[in-house]
Amino acid sequence: MSLSHSLPKKLIVLFLVFYFVVGVYAHFYIINQEEVYLLYSWDLYTKVPPRIQTEFTILIHEFEGKRLENPIIFERARGVLYSSLTEYRHSTYNKTNIQNIVRLLAPSIMHDKTKEIERLRMELEKTFLSHPVVYEVVEITFNPIERWKNGRFININSLGIFTSQVF
Amino acid sequence: MPYNALKIFLLSFFIVYFFAGFYVSKTIRGEKYLIFPAFLFTQVPPQIGTEYTVRILEYGGKELDHPILFPDAYKLYFDNSIALPHYNSVIRRIGMNIWQGQSGEIGQYIEALERSFLSKPVVYEIVRVKFDTIEYWRTGKTIEEKSIATFNTEDAGL
Amino acid sequence: MNRIRAVSKLINGRLGLGDIDRFVQKDKAYERAKSIVPFFYYFILFVALLQLLQLRHLSEPLIFAPRWPIFWADYVSFQSAGTIILVFFSFATLAGAYFYRNHFGRFVAFLGLLQFHAFQGSFGGPNHQWDLWLWVALILIFLPDIWGKTKQSSREGKKFLIVFWGAQAFLLLTYSMSGIGKLLHAALQYFQGEAHLFMFNSAAFHVYSWLNAMQATSLLGQLIIEHPLLGWFPFMFILYVQVFAFLVAFRPSLHRVWALALVLFHMGTYFGMNAEFFYQVPLLFIFLFASPFHEPGTSWRKMISDLPLVSCLLRRLHSKHVTVT
Amino acid sequence: MIKHITQNQKNYLTRFEFILQGIARPISKSFPFQNISKIMRENYAFEKARTIVPFFYYFMVIVALYRILDLSNIVNEGQRIFAPRWPIFWADYLHYLTVIDIVHVFFILATLTGAFFYRHRAGRFIVFLGILEYHALRNSFGVTYHNWDIWVWIALLFIFLPDAWGSAHKSPRKRKRFLLVFWGAQAFVLLMYSMSGMWKIIAAAGQYLNGEASAVSFDAFSLHISTQLNILPETMTSMLGPLIINYPLLGWLPLIAIIYLQSFSFFIAFRPSLHSIWALGLILFHVGAYLTIGAEFFQHIPFLLFLFLDSPFRDPRASWRQTIADLPIFGWILGYLPKRNITNAV
Numbered sequence: 004m005s006l007s008h009s010l011p012k013k014l015i016v017l018f019l020v021f022y023f024v025v026g027v028y029a030h031f032y033i034i035n036q037e038e039v040y041l042l043y044s045w046d047l048y049t050k051v052p053p054r055i056q057t058e059f060t061i062l063i064h065e066f067e068g069k070r071l072e073n074p075i076i077f078e079r080a081r082g083v084l085y086s087s088l089t090e091y092r093h094s095t096y097n098k099t100n101i102q103n104i105v106r107l108l109a110p111s112i113m114h115d116k117t118k119e120i121e122r123l124r125m126e127l128e129k130t131f132l133s134h135p136v137v138y139e140v141v142e143i144t145f146n147p148i149e150r151w152k153n154g155r156f157i158n159i160n161s162l163g164i165f166t167s168q169v170f
Numbered sequence: 171m172p173y174n175a176l177k178i179f180l181l182s183f184f185i186v187y188f189f190a191g192f193y194v195s196k197t198i199r200g201e202k203y204l205i206f207p208a209f210l211f212t213q214v215p216p217q218i219g220t221e222y223t224v225r226i227l228e229y230g231g232k233e234l235d236h237p238i239l240f241p242d243a244y245k246l247y248f249d250n251s252i253a254l255p256h257y258n259s260v261i262r263r264i265g266m267n268i269w270q271g272q273s274g275e276i277g278q279y280i281e282a283l284e285r286s287f288l289s290k291p292v293v294y295e296i297v298r299v300k301f302d303t304i305e306y307w308r309t310g311k312t313i314e315e316k317s318i319a320t321f322n323t324e325d326a327g328l
Numbered sequence: 329m330n331r332i333r334a335v336s337k338l339i340n341g342r343l344g345l346g347d348i349d350r351f352v353q354k355d356k357a358y359e360r361a362k363s364i365v366p367f368f369y370y371f372i373l374f375v376a377l378l379q380l381l382q383l384r385h386l387s388e389p390l391i392f393a394p395r396w397p398i399f400w401a402d403y404v405s406f407q408s409a410g411t412i413i414l415v416f417f418s419f420a421t422l423a424g425a426y427f428y429r430n431h432f433g434r435f436v437a438f439l440g441l442l443q444f445h446a447f448q449g450s451f452g453g454p455n456h457q458w459d460l461w462l463w464v465a466l467i468l469i470f471l472p473d474i475w476g477k478t479k480q481s482s483r484e485g486k487k488f489l490i491v492f493w494g495a496q497a498f499l500l501l502t503y504s505m506s507g508i509g510k511l512l513h514a515a516l517q518y519f520q521g522e523a524h525l526f527m528f529n530s531a532a533f534h535v536y537s538w539l540n541a542m543q544a545t546s547l548l549g550q551l552i553i554e555h556p557l558l559g560w561f562p563f564m565f566i567l568y569v570q571v572f573a574f575l576v577a578f579r580p581s582l583h584r585v586w587a588l589a590l591v592l593f594h595m596g597t598y599f600g601m602n603a604e605f606f607y608q609v610p611l612l613f614i615f616l617f618a619s620p621f622h623e624p625g626t627s628w629r630k631m632i633s634d635l636p637l638v639s640c641l642l643r644r645l646h647s648k649h650v651t652v653t
Numbered sequence: 654m655i656k657h658i659t660q661n662q663k664n665y666l667t668r669f670e671f672i673l674q675g676i677a678r679p680i681s682k683s684f685p686f687q688n689i690s691k692i693m694r695e696n697y698a699f700e701k702a703r704t705i706v707p708f709f710y711y712f713m714v715i716v717a718l719y720r721i722l723d724l725s726n727i728v729n730e731g732q733r734i735f736a737p738r739w740p741i742f743w744a745d746y747l748h749y750l751t752v753i754d755i756v757h758v759f760f761i762l763a764t765l766t767g768a769f770f771y772r773h774r775a776g777r778f779i780v781f782l783g784i785l786e787y788h789a790l791r792n793s794f795g796v797t798y799h800n801w802d803i804w805v806w807i808a809l810l811f812i813f814l815p816d817a818w819g820s821a822h823k824s825p826r827k828r829k830r831f832l833l834v835f836w837g838a839q840a841f842v843l844l845m846y847s848m849s850g851m852w853k854i855i856a857a858a859g860q861y862l863n864g865e866a867s868a869v870s871f872d873a874f875s876l877h878i879s880t881q882l883n884i885l886p887e888t889m890t891s892m893l894g895p896l897i898i899n900y901p902l903l904g905w906l907p908l909i910a911i912i913y914l915q916s917f918s919f920f921i922a923f924r925p926s927l928h929s930i931w932a933l934g935l936i937l938f939h940v941g942a943y944l945t946i947g948a949e950f951f952q953h954i955p956f957l958l959f960l961f962l963d964s965p966f967r968d969p970r971a972s973w974r975q976t977i978a979d980l981p982i983f984g985w986i987l988g989y990l991p992k993r994n995i996t997n998a999v
Binding site for chain 2: 333348387389390391395396449451452454456459462467470483486487490491493494497498501502503505506509510512513514517522523524525527530533534536537538539540541542543553574603605
């Protein structure tokens with residue numbers, strides 16, 4: 004009798020503990036993989052971003068046959084690379100996609116994997132609105148605050164220049 | 171306020187709102203700010219419907235081979251960060267006013283519409299479309315498309 | 329004072345509104361109403377926070393013609409007017425959610441809603457989405473501040489409940505107006521020889537022309553267009569529910585049923601013709617579905633005998649029966 | 654044979670309870686958990702909790718209705734990848750668009766059932782199924798959204814509410830159990846925040862020791878904001894973000910306050926006097942996060958409002974003094990002061 008009386012209490016306490024433990028486990032051992040469905044460690048904005056960041060991205064040099072005075076960085080290329088007419092929501096998807104592709108493309112350029120480069124370039128250039136686009140894959144180093152305030156980068160390291168084509 | 175007064179107040183408010191609603195529904199716009207007769211879908215639409223729309227004849231200085239109507243032009247030529255219903259109500263107002271011969275009141279609506287073109291100059295018509303509701307739903311065919319006014323963004327006002 | 333009493337006597341006697349006095353007296357109803365009110369304020373706070381997301385894409389609309397409650401918007405840019413209104417709306421409703429026990433808190437929440445409402449209605453066209461919320465917020469300001477006391481005088485409790493009832497009745501009134509409008513126009517259209525409400529394909533006609541105008545499709549639209557009767561019967565049912573909605577304010581046994589019927593009606597218009605009025609649904613739940621006047625154990629028999637028209641019929645039958653015997 | 658099985662089941666049960674006891678007793682007897690029973694004694698708390706639960710179910714209907722307006726977005730997402738999660742395993746056998754229609758319509762009907770029959774366990778279970786299916790659909794496009802997790806878990810917890818609705822069923826034990834489940838929902842919501850806060854503290858310690866920018870650096874918040882805003886398209890910004898980037902000091906105290914608020918959240922589950930203040934703080938935190946880094950987690954807000962703003966466990970007679978004394982850290986510090994005063998006076 005006394006057991007069933009306190010059973011719900013124990014179950015609830017156990018549930019809370021279980022959720023916590025799995026969350027912690029997921030945090031440490033399931034990195035970069037599929038997250039555990041329905042369970043989450045809630046590590047949101049945990050780390051303060053470093054003052055010096057490096058990132059792979061692309062710079063647009065030529066677009067619709069026009070040479071751009073100052074090459075535009077991909078994040079600011081709304082309306083050039085992806086349509087300014089599509090909703091924001093949609094463009095974020097495109098953007099994440101493009102970002103992921105660039106993240107894979109840059110190392111394969113560095114390691115000279117020709118086949119891989121070919122495949123990723125096709126993926127990337129499919130998303131462009133028009134062709135040809137002359138773009139440069141770069142590694143940028145920057146302070147996030149400086150970059151936001153006046154678009155300044157500490158260093159831009161070119162990895163390769165490409166001209167897009169319709170595949 | 172004592173209980174009885176409160177009760178009378180509430181009931182008289184209801185009565186006032188009720189009649190105000192019906193009164194307002196008889197005015198041209200069919201409503202007034204803050205008072206709404208809630209007349210939604212009260213009239214069964216007639217089988218032969220009329221609508222107003224915009225037909226683009228020239229865009230960005232180029233004459234179009236096939237003039238296109240607003241629903242198709244919306245995504246191409248208009249600032250579509252503004253929602254469709256906004257356009258519909260503006261176009262309807264322009265159309266109805268022209269049809270009823272009250273062109274004096276459409277200035278700001280025309281201006282708003284022209285501001286939303288992505289590129290100029292544009293030559294466009296306001297078209298009164300007559301259609302059989304059922305037929306239009308099934309096939310998209312209209313009975314009559316009648317241009318009631320033509321505008322050019324380059325013309326200075328009305 | 330005497331005059332007030334006389335008027336209220338007249339109302340009670342002649343108009344048969346004496347019923348209200350009966351059901352606003354229950355202690356239990358008072359306790360329940362008191363626990364329902366905060367949820368109205370929680371809901372507007374949530375609405376306000378969701379509206380705050382508009383800040384992201386606050387772009388100049390085609391037309392911006394400020395309504396009188398936001399007269400001050402003429403003196404600032406559209407961007408800052410929008411930002412001020414949306415942020416104020418959030419904080420005013422947050423104050424409402426926290427201090428709903430206080431006249432002042434409820435007034436601030438109303439003010440926030442008024443600003444937001446005026447903003448929504450300032451884009452050239454009318455916008456009645458939040459009309460009901462606004463009026464209900466206004467009515468609730470009049471609630472007497474008697475929250476802290478667990479046992480209050482029955483007079484105060486009665487006042488509390490009549491204001492709460494006022495919000496319910498107003499909600500139902502607007503549905504009645506919509507229903508009566510439909511009937512009036514049906515008569516007009518009938519005499520003018522036009523298509524009218526009682527034609528079997530009237531619902532289908534509504535669906536056709538609305539979907540045409542909105543360039544939209546709907547889940548059941550095609551079905552209704554092919555079988556107009558499938559649309560007509562629900563349409564007649566809606567007409568009944570709408571027309572008699574206000575009467576239901578005086579029949580607590582039907583509050584829950586009517587709430588459900590109206591929620592289903594809103595779902596029906598969405599699935600049938602893509603016309604969405606979901607912002608009404610929270611009000612229906614808070615004020616009618618959770619109605620404090622509803623007795624938990626009401627029998628089906630009682631509900632059916634309370635139905636408008638049915639009750640009238642029953643009374644007539646009953647009185648005949650009496651005279652016969 | 655039958656007897657044998659029941660005997661076996663009994664054994665299972667006792668073994669299960671035995672294991673349960675072994676794990677749970679030390680935990681539930683240890684520091685914060687021993688307070689639970691103390692909190693839920695009052696009859697008034699029970700009455701109040703009972704009025705809150707239906708509104709959760711009413712709210713679900715509204716959520717379900719609004720979700721269907723988002724249907725076209727979901728359809729668009731499906732153009733990318735559709736990999737059904739296990740709760741919608743049946744999706745493999747049907748057309749993709751049919752699946753979407755079914756899940757949405759079922760969600761609405763399930764919640765409508767719940768609004769009417771929330772007093773029955775079956776009704777609450779159907780609601781849970783509805784939200785689970787929807788959640789699974791939402792998460793079947795390769796990206797994981799955690800915004801809806803909380804709905805699933807709370808709906809699951811509420812299934813276990815005992816049948817204590819009628820006036821006849823008010824045995825103290827049922828009342829207690831009812832409150833316990835309600836408390837469980839509260840504690841779960843708070844646990845999520847605590848976990849989030851905990852990581853921040855751990856990361857802050859690590860980053861500080863490494864000599865990197867950490868949560869205690871003055872520019873921490875502006876680093877967060879600028880990193881987020883750099884990713885956004887040029888035309889988009891947040892309302893307060895630029896201000897804090899330009900004056901980093903403005904962001905320092907808020908960030909510390911957020912970490913304090915988040916980390917001690919779970920502790921608040923045992924301090925009913927702080928429920929409403931914490932709800933206010935966390936709501937402001939959500940609003941603030943949106944206005945600065947543009948992160949939106951508004952799905953949590955209904956729970957903060959419903960469960961905490963007018964928490965059934967909060968004693969309406971509680972004084973400000975007591976509320977402050979209950980505050981983590983500050984309350985503990987203050988706890989020492991009066992004593993010293995007394996000794997001084999003596």
